[in-house]
Amino acid sequence: MRKLAEWQLALPLALAFASIFLAPLLMLVGVSFFNDDKITQPGFGQWAKFLGDPFSYKVIADTMLLGLKTVCATIVIGYPLALIYLDASPRLQKVLIFIIVMPLLLSVVVRTFAWIVVLGREGVVNTLLMQLGIISEPLRLLQTELGLVISLTQIEMPLMLLPLISVMSRLDPNLRDASSALGASRWRTLFKVIVPLSMPGLVAGCLLVFASSTTAFISQTVIGGVRLIYLPLLIWQQSLVVFNWPFAAVVSLTLLVSVLTVVSALSYLGRRSGGYVHG
Amino acid sequence: MGRRRSLADLSYTLVIGGLAALALLIIVAPVVIVLMTSFTEGRSLKFPPTGFSLQWYEALFDASKSRQIHRAVYNSLEVAAWSTGFGILFGSMASLGLARNRHQLARVADGLFMSPLVLPGLTFGLAALMYFTLIGFRPSLNLIIAGHMIVTVPFIIRTTSASISQLDPALNDSSQSLGASWLYTMRRVTLPLIAPGIFAGAFLAFMASIDNVPVSLFLSTARTDMLPIRMWGMMESTLDPRIAAVSGVLITAAFLLMLVMEWTVGLTRRMRE
Numbered sequence: 001m002r003k004l005a006e007w008q009l010a011l012p013l014a015l016a017f018a019s020i021f022l023a024p025l026l027m028l029v030g031v032s033f034f035n036d037d038k039i040t041q042p043g044f045g046q047w048a049k050f051l052g053d054p055f056s057y058k059v060i061a062d063t064m065l066l067g068l069k070t071v072c073a074t075i076v077i078g079y080p081l082a083l084i085y086l087d088a089s090p091r092l093q094k095v096l097i098f099i100i101v102m103p104l105l106l107s108v109v110v111r112t113f114a115w116i117v118v119l120g121r122e123g124v125v126n127t128l129l130m131q132l133g134i135i136s137e138p139l140r141l142l143q144t145e146l147g148l149v150i151s152l153t154q155i156e157m158p159l160m161l162l163p164l165i166s167v168m169s170r171l172d173p174n175l176r177d178a179s180s181a182l183g184a185s186r187w188r189t190l191f192k193v194i195v196p197l198s199m200p201g202l203v204a205g206c207l208l209v210f211a212s213s214t215t216a217f218i219s220q221t222v223i224g225g226v227r228l229i230y231l232p233l234l235i236w237q238q239s240l241v242v243f244n245w246p247f248a249a250v251v252s253l254t255l256l257v258s259v260l261t262v263v264s265a266l267s268y269l270g271r272r273s274g275g276y277v278h279g
Numbered sequence: 280m281g282r283r284r285s286l287a288d289l290s291y292t293l294v295i296g297g298l299a300a301l302a303l304l305i306i307v308a309p310v311v312i313v314l315m316t317s318f319t320e321g322r323s324l325k326f327p328p329t330g331f332s333l334q335w336y337e338a339l340f341d342a343s344k345s346r347q348i349h350r351a352v353y354n355s356l357e358v359a360a361w362s363t364g365f366g367i368l369f370g371s372m373a374s375l376g377l378a379r380n381r382h383q384l385a386r387v388a389d390g391l392f393m394s395p396l397v398l399p400g401l402t403f404g405l406a407a408l409m410y411f412t413l414i415g416f417r418p419s420l421n422l423i424i425a426g427h428m429i430v431t432v433p434f435i436i437r438t439t440s441a442s443i444s445q446l447d448p449a450l451n452d453s454s455q456s457l458g459a460s461w462l463y464t465m466r467r468v469t470l471p472l473i474a475p476g477i478f479a480g481a482f483l484a485f486m487a488s489i490d491n492v493p494v495s496l497f498l499s500t501a502r503t504d505m506l507p508i509r510m511w512g513m514m515e516s517t518l519d520p521r522i523a524a525v526s527g528v529l530i531t532a533a534f535l536l537m538l539v540m541e542w543t544v545g546l547t548r549r550m551r552e
Contacts, residue, residue: 009376010388013369013432017391021403021429024410028402031409039413077305080298098537103306105533107490109510110526114309116514117316117523122325124312154305185287207397215399218492218507222514232401236496239405249409252402259399 032249039245046246050254060258063230066148067214067262071206073153074160078205082164083194086171097165104158112219115151116142119223143225151223152213159212160205167201168194196273203270207263214259231255314530317523324520335524345521351509358420358495358505359488362427363435366484369428370435371477375469378443393437395430400493403430408497418500426494431487435480442476443469475545482540 035045050056085096103111118124119141126138141147171194179189195202213219217232224230231251239248312326320330339345373392377385395403407426416422446469454464495505506525513519 007376007380007382007385010373010385011376013373013392014388016369016425017429020407020410020425021395022391024406025403027410027413028406031413077298077302080295081302083295084299098541099303099306102533102537103310105486105537106310107507107510107526107529108492109490109507109514110313110529111309113510113514113522113526114313116518117312117324117326118309120324122323124308124326127326150305154309157302157306186291187287190291211397211399215401215493217401217496218511222511235401235405239408239497245409248405252399252405255399256402260397263397 028249029253031246032253034246037242037244037246046244046250050247050250056254059229059231059234060254062228063214063232063255064258064262066145066152066220066230067210067259069145069149070152070156070213071160071209073149074157074205074209075202077153078157078160079164079202082161082168082198083190085165086168100158100161100165103154104162108155108216109218111155112151112222115147115154115219115223119147119151142223143227145224145228148220148224148228152216152219155216155219156209156213159208163204163208164198164201167204168198171197199270199273203267203273206266206270210266211259211263215255231258310530313523313526317527319520319523322520324518324523335520336527339521339524339528347504348506348509348521348525351504351506354420354423354499354503355489355506358423358427359485361424362431362488363481363485365424365428366432366435367477367481370432370480370484371439371473374436374439374443375465378440379448389436389440393433396433400430400491401496404493404495404497407494411498418498418503420503423495423498423503423505426498427488427491430491430494431484434483434487435477438476438480438483439473442473446472478543479540482536486536 031039032046033042033044035041035043081096081100085093088096116123120126121138121140121142123141125141126135129135130138141150175193175197176189179193180186184192214230215232217236220228220230221233221236224233226233231254235248235252235255238244238251316324316326316328317335318331318333319325319328320332320334321328339348342349370392373388377389404426407422411418411422450468450472451464454468455461459467490507491505492507492511495508499505499508510522510525513522513525
């Protein structure tokens with residue numbers, strides 16, 4: 001009797017999820033199979049229109065590439081920071097984790113806005129470069145993919161660092177000492193010991209950063225502008241500007257499928273490399 | 280050999296140290312720069328800011344000039360409070376019901392409840408808009424509350440389940456073998472022990488709701504404007520310097536909240552787990 005009562009505690013949330021999570025998603029799938037924006041004629045028209053247009057594939061590829069570039073950038077500068085954290089004194093660790101977590105509590109909009117101030121025509125980067133005499137004209141950093149990737153690197157950084165640090169903190173410090181006592185350089189220790197063992201954290205970080213940066217609507221539209229078109233912008237335009245809901249449904253399902261495909265591929269690779277280490 | 284090794288170690292220190300310093304710079308600098316810019320005397324957001332004034336903060340706090348922003352702030356706070364409240368209720372109940380259950384169905388339900396974390400928020404936001412509209416609901420804060428509850432409850436479930444899994448089952452058993460009822464054990468033993476976990480999750484859920492874009496983007500209207508959407512509008516049209524003041528307030532709030540959470544429930548420790 002008690003066992004029965006216990007799982008029943010999950011029922012209210014299960015009902016909420018069924019009615020305001022699963023049902024809307026099913027309806028989204030349903031709406032995507034209507035030809036007209038009044039949602040009266042069922043058919044595959046919108047899917048054919050989207051999948052038959054080469055432009056769609058460019059947008060999908062651009063969106064996925066944006067995610068992958070952001071993932072690479074967060075690894076290149078985030079991983080070293082995690083290594084420094086690992087070697088730091090407990091006091092310094094507390095300061096570092098504070099710095100790392102705080103942006104997470106700061107609105108994405110604020111973090112995006114910060115980059116407008118940094119990258120703008122009269123922003124920090126341009127002012128600095130002009131005063132140093134490196135450039136004479138302000139560089140165009142906003143509304144370029146480079147500017148967007150730089151901004152997303154900062155915006156998504158905590159998502160990479162937290163899982164990394166959580167896994168790295170559990171590594172046995174003796175392993176590193178043993179590797180160095182056996183004559184391995186610090187580079188060799190890094191790539192042969194620390195990286196393989198921190199793989200679960202690295203993979204988890206990549207997944208979070210990828211999923212978040214490919215769907216970062218505000219950063220993409222504000223820093224990327226309207227000339228750089230990614231799937232989220234297309235969804236917004238089609239649903240709230242053009243009011244073609246079936247087409248918007250098609251695009252958002254495409255976003256869902258592409259993100260989940262890359263995410264599962266990444267986690268599959270992660271599991272394989274994890275198996276290599278532990279097996 | 281020894282010489283080469285020390286050279287390699289030196290390059291390691293330089294490269295890793297340099298990249299880590301770059302990471303710290305990239306994390307911290309924009310926040311500091313926005314704070315400085317918000318005190319500018321000028322009418323634009325160039326850097327370095329010209330002079331020092333509180334004009335944009337005054338404009339922001341002026342009830343008549345910034346009515347729309349105030350409205351959006353109240354809406355955001357109201358939605359965050361309600362969605363977190365429901366999230367605490369439903370989420371901690373679900374965690375208690377499922378955390379120790381090894382049944383297949385319990386794992387499926389757990390996966391379902393956590394799935395909003397991986398699902399692109401825009402997909403759910405659009406789905407919710409279509410669903411609520413097509414079954415005949417008019418846009419309202421209640422719908423936004425429902426949507427936010429779905430996407431923020433995973434935070435509460437995660438921290439609560441972590442606390443439950445650290446509970447010693449013997450506590451439960453001894454309480455019951457001493458004759459305490461299930462409800463009494465829950466009230467006097469289990470809940471006090473997992474309360475910090477629920478609290479930490481609730482904090483994360485509240486912040487996630489305040490910050491939510493994808494659900495609010497689709498479900499909010501001019502009447503039910505939400506702060507992040509309002510701020511997005513302020514950035515999209517002409518770059519309104521009041522947004523620097525809003526950012527300044529939010530940065531300060533995040534900083535203070537972070538300190539409070541660190542002292543009360545050890546937030547950073549929980550987030551690393």
